[in-house]
Amino acid sequence: MTTAGLTEQFVLGNYGRFPISFTHGEGSYLWDEDGRRYLDFVTGIAVCALGHCPEVMKNALTEQGGKLIHVSNLYQIREQAELAQFVVEKMMERPGKVFFCNSGAEANDGLIKLARKRAFDKYGAKAGKNVIITCKQSFHGRTLGGIAATAQEKVKIGFDPLLPGFLHVPFNDIETLKEAVNEHTAAILFEPLQGEGGINPATPEFMAAAAELCQSHDALLMFDEVQCGSGRTGDWCGWRTLLEGTGIEVEPDAVSWAKGFGGGFPIGSFWASDDCAGALGPGTHGSTFGGTPLGSAVSLALLKAIDEGGVLENVKRQEKRIKDAVAAWGHPLIDSLRGAGLMLGFVVDGEVLRKQADFVESGKTPSLYVVNAAMEAGMLTVPAGENVVRWLPRLDVPDEEVDEALGLFKKVLDSLI
Ligand SMILES: Cc1ncc(COP(=O)(O)O)c(C=O)c1O
Numbered sequence: 099m100t101t102a103g104l105t106e107q108f109v110l111g112n113y114g115r116f117p118i119s120f121t122h123g124e125g126s127y128l129w130d131e132d133g134r135r136y137l138d139f140v141t142g143i144a145v146c147a148l149g150h151c152p153e154v155m156k157n158a159l160t161e162q163g164g165k166l167i168h169v170s171n172l173y174q175i176r177e178q179a180e181l182a183q184f185v186v187e188k189m190m191e192r193p194g195k196v197f198f199c200n201s202g203a204e205a206n207d208g209l210i211k212l213a214r215k216r217a218f219d220k221y222g223a224k225a226g227k228n229v230i231i232t233c234k235q236s237f238h239g240r241t242l243g244g245i246a247a248t249a250q251e252k253v254k255i256g257f258d259p260l261l262p263g264f265l266h267v268p269f270n271d272i273e274t275l276k277e278a279v280n281e282h283t284a285a286i287l288f289e290p291l292q293g294e295g296g297i298n299p300a301t302p303e304f305m306a307a308a309a310e311l312c313q314s315h316d317a318l319l320m321f322d323e324v325q326c327g328s329g330r331t332g333d334w335c336g337w338r339t340l341l342e343g344t345g346i347e348v349e350p351d352a353v354s355w356a357k358g359f360g361g362g363f364p365i366g367s368f369w370a371s372d373d374c375a376g377a378l379g380p381g382t383h384g385s386t387f388g389g390t391p392l393g394s395a396v397s398l399a400l401l402k403a404i405d406e407g408g409v410l411e412n413v414k415r416q417e418k419r420i421k422d423a424v425a426a427w428g429h430p431l432i433d434s435l436r437g438a439g440l441m442l443g444f445v446v447d448g449e450v451l452r453k454q455a456d457f458v459e460s461g462k463t464p465s466l467y468v469v470n471a472a473m474e475a476g477m478l479t480v481p482a483g484e485n486v487v488r489w490l491p492r493l494d495v496p497d498e499e500v501d502e503a504l505g506l507f508k509k510v511l512d513s514l515i
Pocket of ligand 1: 323
């Protein structure tokens with residue numbers, strides 16, 4: 099039976115999938131079952147940080163896989179502790195403690211528990227200091243905690259009763275945020291650079307206002323860096339990239355990661371400052387597979403390779419090359435290019451597309467229409483909402499592959515007008 103047939107018959111139909119299946123990958127390239135090669139600028143949605151099957155991951159998987167794979171958090175785990183040390187010293191550069199889990203949604207569930215438990219310990223149940231404020235167009239994952247936190251109706255429909263205690267405010271709207279924060283606020287949680295919601299950066303002023311409000315109301319400022327963290331913006335911390343050169347400094351109380359943190363090995367984590375990490379003491383939280391010797395060793399090897407290989411510098415260099423090239427196109431189909439590092443969103447002008455009968459008949463959103471056309475031309479991209487096409491190449495993508503992507507994508511855009 100074909101892969102599509104097997105999938106349809108046996109796999110839960112919860113994903114809208116493209117009709118291709120890959121057999122192998124190397125660097126920025128994937129090959130499908132017909133042997134066709136694709137230039138992959140999706141990387142598993144910002145996951146394969148160093149591309150497909152990088153040597154550093156293959157080596158860590160086989161070396162650690164032959165030594166110790168899993169033991170349980172009943173015991174001390176050297177590899178986990180060393181990965182936590184890397185997060186604290188290299189990524190955060192601030193004292194704190196790290197928890198490990200398996201995904202982004204789980205990492206965010208952990209943040210929600212951290213904020214509530216901290217407020218409970220400090221103020222007691224009667225204070226009702228348990229509300230988490232999140233932002234419109236956010237995406238925080240598919241667990242019950244994740245969909246309650248996510249301020250997009252489409253992920254919540256049909257799952258009532260939802261986890262209570264969440265309040266959604268418009269992203270970057272300081273006045274509404276001020277009105278929303280009160281003595282019941284346990285935390286403000288947002289993605290410094292929204293991914294699924296359309297590659298929307300938080301303004302430095304919004305981040306600073308959120309930090310001030312958290313301070314004045316004794317609430318936690320928590321950043322979801324599941325997509326924009328782990329070096330994707332050209333710094334270890336996405337919000338620091340966005341604040342660069344503004345003179346504004348903001349530091350959160352807690353941060354979550356997943357996706358690129360494991361380069362394809364399923365691992366999530368969060369860091370909490372020493373001021374609040376103690377709220378999750380023994381017996382309050384856990385995960386069987388969180389921080390296994392294998393997962394930790396693979397993640398640490400990957401992150402060290404990013405750190406030592408000049409990869410963050412490459413991210414910033416390629417961002418500039420892409421932004422300069424796209425600005426020079428002045429393409430009628432592209433309203434703007436936004437984002438930071440190698441988390442970039444092409445805003446497609448739907449009005450231009452609507453002049454094409456093919457587009458109108460397709461019933462597709464502008465972003466999906468462009469993504470499909472690029473796929474037919476041999477390049478993988480991914481929508482972020484209805485109008486934005488995302489580029490999420492590997493962080494160590496070389497000049498030739500960026501040039502190839504620019505050439506291919508421009509040709510695709512030209513063919514659509
Ligand atoms: C910002 C953000 N948070 C959380 C998640 C959920 O991560 P996961 O799918 O690993 O649960 C995602 C996934 O797209 C995300 O982009």
